[in-house]
Amino acid sequence: MKATVLVRPKSGILDPQGQAVESALEHLGFTVSAARVGKVIDLEVDASDAATARAQVEQMCERLLANPLIESYEIDVRA
Amino acid sequence: MAVPQPRIGVVMYPGSNDDHDALWALAALDAEAIPVWHEQPELPALDAVVLPGGFSYGDYLRCGAIARFSPATAAVREFAQAGGLVLGICNGFQILCEAGLLPGVLLQNDSLQFICRDVRLTVERDDLPFTARCARGQELVIPVKHGDGRWFAPPQLLAELEAKRQVVLRYAEPCNGSVDDVAGVCNERGNVMGLMPHPEHAVDPLLGSADGALILASLVEAARERAVALA
Numbered sequence: 475m476k477a478t479v480l481v482r483p484k485s486g487i488l489d490p491q492g493q494a495v496e497s498a499l500e501h502l503g504f505t506v507s508a509a510r511v512g513k514v515i516d517l518e519v520d521a522s523d524a525a526t527a528r529a530q531v532e533q534m535c536e537r538l539l540a541n542p543l544i545e546s547y548e549i550d551v552r553a
Numbered sequence: 554m555a556v557p558q559p560r561i562g563v564v565m566y567p568g569s570n571d572d573h574d575a576l577w578a579l580a581a582l583d584a585e586a587i588p589v590w591h592e593q594p595e596l597p598a599l600d601a602v603v604l605p606g607g608f609s610y611g612d613y614l615r616c617g618a619i620a621r622f623s624p625a626t627a628a629v630r631e632f633a634q635a636g637g638l639v640l641g642i643c644n645g646f647q648i649l650c651e652a653g654l655l656p657g658v659l660l661q662n663d664s665l666q667f668i669c670r671d672v673r674l675t676v677e678r679d680d681l682p683f684t685a686r687c688a689r690g691q692e693l694v695i696p697v698k699h700g701d702g703r704w705f706a707p708p709q710l711l712a713e714l715e716a717k718r719q720v721v722l723r724y725a726e727p728c729n730g731s732v733d734d735v736a737g738v739c740n741e742r743g744n745v746m747g748l749m750p751h752p753e754h755a756v757d758p759l760l761g762s763a764d765g766a767l768i769l770a771s772l773v774e775a776a777r778e779r780a781v782a783l784a
Contacts, residue, residue: 487660487705488660488663488703488730490661490662490663490664490665490730491661491665494665538614538618538622539614541615541618541651541658543657543658543705543706543707543710544658544660544705
């Protein structure tokens with residue numbers, strides 16, 4: 475199974491990288507606000523069904539991929 | 554009877570780069586400084602452990618996030634849980650936070666810039682094995698050099714830590730965006746401490762300040778007391 479994890483800075487956490495991206499986009503003439511920068515982690519998981527794969531990836535997020543103090547995550551699993 | 558030299562280990566991770574400075578500074582302060590390779594699943598007989606600065610495992614994912622799975626880190630965790638003295642400097646502080654041995658987390662500096670300069674710090678605790686040679690309220694000048702030194706804890710956790718007096722050092726002026734200007738914290742038991750500034754780079758006046766020696770000599774002295782107690 476393939477899985478994609480989206481890790482985001484939690485709301486309320488100062489994201490200076492997002493602010494820098496926002497200001498660079500404004501320099502290019504775009505009108506944007508509230509830019510936030512996170513991470514994408516693509517995985518191939520050895521699991522027979524989506525539910526098992528998701529349960530494994532949740533464990534990975536809790537134990538390594540995200541720090542719950544500052545980050546939230548979303549998991550997408552597909553065949 | 555001769556006073557024993559305390560044995561203080563310095564863990565060397567792939568990407569550590571202040572390990573030799575820490576070994577040198579501890580030896581200069583009359584400790585037996587012992588390198589500990591990150592693959593060692595057991596620590597040698599030690600009276601204290603230092604996790605040094607650097608960029609362990611390339612700082613991949615988050616600073617310190619990978620190093621916490623090293624065999625040596627597991628051994629350091631056991632050592633700390635048994636009451637052993639553990640000091641994390643810079644990347645070592647980040648590793649201790651990621652490992653859950655210290656509260657909070659270190660984020661990218663609010664300026665997005667790597668900060669490399671002397672900073673003024675205020676000592677909040679002088680009753681710890683790491684600060685016994687300092688006085689509460691004393692100002693120390695010690696260099697920082699980090700890109701990810703913005704210590705953060707959510708408001709409720711921060712309030713708990715302040716109430717339990719776990720903030721040991723604060724920047725005397727804003728440095729990297731840390732909440733409450735926190736520069737160093739300890740665990741509740743007071744045997745594990747982490748700080749972003751580098752005391753090992755400030756043990757000789759020739760290097761601009763010897764204030765770092767107050768922290769490291771406190772550690773050496775506390776480790777010596779433990780060595781004497783065990784002898």
